[in-house]
Amino acid sequence: GAGVSQTPSNKVTEKGKYVELRCDPISGHTALYWYRQSLGQGPEFLIYFQGTGAADDSGLPNDRFFAVRPEGSVSTLKIQRTERGDSAVYLCASSLTGSSGEQFFGPGTRLTVL
Amino acid sequence: QQQVKQSPQSLIVQKGGISIINCAYENTAFDYFPWYQQFPGKGPALLIAIRPDVSEKKEGRFTISFNKSAKQFSLHIMDSQPGDSATYFCAPWHSGTYKYIFGTGTRLKVLA
Numbered sequence: 001g002a003g004v005s006q007t008p009s010n011k012v013t014e015k016g017k018y019v020e021l022r023c024d025p026i027s028g029h030t031a032l033y034w035y036r037q038s039l040g041q042g043p044e045f046l047i048y049f050q051g052t053g054a055a056d057d058s059g060l061p062n063d064r065f066f067a068v069r070p071e072g073s074v075s076t077l078k079i080q081r082t083e084r085g086d087s088a089v090y091l092c093a094s095s096l097t098g099s100s101g102e103q104f105f106g107p108g109t110r111l112t113v114l
Numbered sequence: 115q116q117q118v119k120q121s122p123q124s125l126i127v128q129k130g131g132i133s134i135i136n137c138a139y140e141n142t143a144f145d146y147f148p149w150y151q152q153f154p155g156k157g158p159a160l161l162i163a164i165r166p167d168v169s170e171k172k173e174g175r176f177t178i179s180f181n182k183s184a185k186q187f188s189l190h191i192m193d194s195q196p197g198d199s200a201t202y203f204c205a206p207w208h209s210g211t212y213k214y215i216f217g218t219g220t221r222l223k224v225l226a
Binding site for chain 2: 004031033035040041042043044045048050055056059091093098099101102103104105106107108
């Protein structure tokens with residue numbers, strides 16, 4: 001079966017631009033997570049969706065970051081007015097339920113802000 | 115991430131040797147203790163995990179040892195192989211918050 005997919009795999013943008021990163025979770029998984037991984041670091045939690053709603057967005061660094069999951073499946077992470085410090089790999093993960101423990105990660109989107 | 119300290123930062127092991135990676139945590143509410151393996155250009159993948167009601171779990175060449183009183187758990191890779199060369203993350207989890215707290219990672223290189 002298909003795993004978690006993310007598009008694009010790489011995104012290069014200029015400072016101040018708007019970007020959208022897409023995540024397709026494993027079919028049937030109700031829980032979806034976004035993480036950010038900087039070079040040489042472990043992933044850092046950004047936001048968790050249970051179904052369509054954001055159950056925990058405590059990891060979003062500021063109001064330039066926003067994520068949606070309108071139909072409880074695909075999710076989009078949106079970053080406004082990008083800054084060079086936003087450059088990182090953005091990882092999406094899904095799990096069968098929020099309490100199931102194991103999260104399945106996608107390959108990530110490498111975002112570079114010039 | 116200050117809650118989770120992983121060591122060593124990097125590790126070089128000869129083929130057939132034992133690789134040991136340690137993870138220390140602070141939050142006693144953590145109730146699931148996984149190790150994730152990440153290859154370059156890929157997302158992390160679950161390798162092995164343990165619940166706090168047992169002190170050790172073995173799956174093939176991989177073993178987790180868990181010390182609840184010391185708030186530490188470790189990953190042992192027996193008969194290490196070049197294909198094990200990857201970055202390993204501990205990621206203790208608290209079911210009440212539904213999110214992992216990842217360690218900083220250990221880059222393992224197994225020499226052929």
